Amino acid sequence: MSDLRAPHLIPAQGERLVREAYRRDFRQREAVLRNRDSWKLERRQHFEEQAVPSYDAFRRGDWDESMRLLEERTDSLLAMTREDELRNSFFHRVRVVETPLTPYMRWELRSLRMRAECGERIRVVGAEAVAAFERGGPLPEVVVLGGRTLYRVLYTEGGVPDGAFRYTTPHLVRGWEDYIRGLYETGEDVRSYVDRELTSLSSSTVGSKTE
Incomplete structure (x- = not known):
């Protein structure tokens, strides 16, 4: 793992996809995956989730409602896991x-814990695990889909989704897949992390307005 490096992603070498084109392209490519895993690296500490009722409740400061709405997703998350098993194609995050955790991360980590409870493969690493590769700035948000397609997912300064760059050059895709897999192998299961680090939540940390 220590010898792996994240390849540099040059915008000109990829294809720029606006938000809807990225979502459509991702869905189409994911739907035909069989017997190949996918990998995602999430680096930013704040996103503005779009059309997520639990996040909307969190932003209003209604933590109980936010957690209740997360629970309502259980059936759909379990169905996604069953589909992954049928295709023998698993998503690793x-x-x-x-630290200290941003308000957003306190919400997202609980959301990720629920995903893990329903079968998604999610691990946590500290910022120190990637620090050596961030001398030029934070690592990008990256998804490697089925070993064939890499997306550098883009966001506005405020964390709103803004499409992606798509790369299909084999050495870039393979390099990032190896790097993310290496991080995953050294990471901690999100369930144990949340159970240890987020055992309580004070009212002062509820809602992204505290940022």
């Missing part, structure tokens, strides 16, 4: 975490 590495979540980089900085």
